[in-house]
Amino acid sequence: MNILGISISPSDHGFCFLRDGAVQSAVQNISFSAGSFEVSLQQAGIVLGDVDLLAVCDKPILQWQRIMKASLSQVPEGSMMFLKEALPWIRRHAWMKKTFGPKSAFHGEVLFVGRHQSLVAAAFSQSNLSDAAFLTFDTGVELVTSCFGVGALDDFCVQAEQYYPHSLELFCSAFMPVTGVVRGDVNHFLGLASKGKADYADLLFAEFMDLKEDGSFRLDMNCFNYRNGLTVSSTGLSRLIGCFNDNAEISARDLARSVQIVAETILSRTLKYLYYISGKSRLCILGSGTSHCLGGDTVWENSAFDEVSVEESGNGAVGAALFVWQQYLRQQSIKSLPVGSEI
Amino acid sequence: MTCTQDILVAVGARCFGLVLSTVLALLSWYCLLHDSMSGGFVLSVIAFGTLLLSLFSSGMLVMPVRVFLALWGKIYICLQGAFLLVVFFLIISPLGLAISVFGSEFVSKGQIRRNRKYRNKAPGSYWTTLSDTERMYRTLYRPLSLIIVNEK
Missing domain, CATH: 3.30.420 (Nucleotidyltransferase; domain 5)
Known part of the structure; x- marks a missing residue:
């Protein structure tokens, strides 16, 4: 065949x-x-x-x-x-x-x-994990932006999903132009984040999204628009500028670090919830760019899962x-x- | 029946056909969006048939219009009653109940703004848990029609 x-x-x-x-x-x-x-x-x-x-x-x-x-x-x-x-x-x-x-x-x-089924199958085949939980992140090409479930390559089922435009990747990339980074230039963004402080993290949590304990979230769409992908809208910018320092460079660094902190928090909560709900000790994650935004493996290492396989691009x-x-x-x-x- | 009434019925039949075919076409589109190929196909065929009838043979749609006109008085009273019931039970009554339970702060500007900020706000989670049927829908399908292969 x-x-x-x-x-x-x-x-x-x-x-x-x-x-x-x-x-x-x-x-x-x-x-x-x-x-x-x-x-x-x-x-x-x-x-x-x-x-x-x-x-x-797709x-x-x-x-x-x-x-x-x-x-x-x-x-x-x-x-x-x-x-x-x-x-x-x-x-x-x-x-x-x-x-x-x-x-x-x-x-x-x-x-x-389905896109996420394809990505999960690819991730399982690359990781060689079986009887594991899986978690995928995507930009929402196909409406679903993230999903999780349990299974193995030959038999897995999706348990829950989140939908466009509430995507972690879109959220991270929306802030790249604001920090002066070309969209997609993850290394530059990580470089900025490594020098910054998470001064805006509380603002991002309060004004830009509603994050639940299980890691699910809704972006406040007043702060974003869809033109040319998800970008920060003028309303979102005015909320940010209200808290920006005089020195724009430092603010950009701090903003990058804050976005990183938000991404880490979302992932940590999701992993905690997934560990609880799936009952599995192994995890297969697939999210193009998500781990780049994190800039390290601390989130995976601190999770309760015994074995974590991260596939960055599916x-x-x-x-x-x-x-x-x-x-x-x-x-x-x-x-x-x-x-x-x-x- | 007078000439004016005949014209009214003829125009009404045509309008009825057009409205009905539009509604059916929208429903068929909805079915296609939700992967129901058979439903979408049947509804679109009926919608197209109704459209043709209303354009070229609206006389066949006269009967429902005549019935509607004959019963208009009763329908009008029912509509008024339904409107009042909706206004009372869906707006006034719940609002009064909410204010009595949560206090007048419940309808304050700030609270309404907070509620509007996150539409469709779930109480504890934004994860959409999939039912068994939805899981089957996600499994595999052709461009429009749905072939359910996971029958576990």
Whole structure:
């Protein structure tokens, strides 16, 4: 059984070829268009005609729901954002079956796997942990921004979720431009944070979010807006400026450190709650950029879990392919067994 | 029936068809968003059918309008009663109850501002615990239709 896993989200795009459950090749950061994609496959020695199943990381309808939610919450300003996001969505997903349809050599089945399921499957396969709790963080490409649950690679279930735009990663990255750091330049942000004091942590907790004891939180959306990703709004800035010192550089350092403290607090509380609710001693975490924002492993080391595996970046394509192999096909084979057969 | 009434019924039938098809189309969109392909398909077909009827053969939609006009007096009284009940039970009564229990501070400006700040504020947690059905929905599916594979 040959499975081709692909991921076409803007932050994570690549493919993975799985033959009978073993990863044959995995490529990340390739451009996804009908022509170039087939060329990349050929370079990796994959013949599209040999592929039995195509596993796509991301569920298009959940992405669409996220786009609608974000756009409708900011009418009329959100209409431009809607066009900006909806058109690439249509380009990426609506014609997918055509891309791999009758004209191409692929004649198998296309399956869409949830982003977080893919990430969890990828994280489990990398960590080799079984019977463990898992926790994922994401920017909310697919509505869900974080989730946790228990299980192993071949059988896990999501227990609870948090939804867009209440994302830890978005929260951290929203403050990067405020501190003078280019969005995504995590090292620069960590460098600032290492020199600062957490003077604004209380302000962030009080004015920017409502954090619960179990690590779940709601961002006060008056302080943020969605344009060009989640950014701090003018209301949020005015709340910050009210507490800024005269020396802007020191304030930026302190703000970076404060954001780091907030992230650490959220993660510490979540881990405590997860340990309590899951009853597992092992933990598998996947969150691109989250651990960067923490700038150290103190949170994981101080948690009650005996063994913690942290995967900073997930390969959605590998996860989708593994998920289909480990769970979908297994369940299909169980279904096809005669009634009363031992599994 | 007078000519004016006939025109009213004809226009009413067309409007009724348009409104009904819009509502059904919105419902089908809602179904699709919640991964119910079959529901979305059935509702969109009915919506499209109703739209065609209202545009090209609105005479078939005259009956519900006639019934509505015949019963308008009773419907009007019921609507008034329902409105009063809603106003009393959903607004005045709970407000009075809240003030009597929590005091007038409950409706102070500051408290209302605090309440508005975090909409949908959960009492203890913002984690959304998934039900068994939702877990199955999350398992795997096609672009729009839903194939439940996890039957445990």
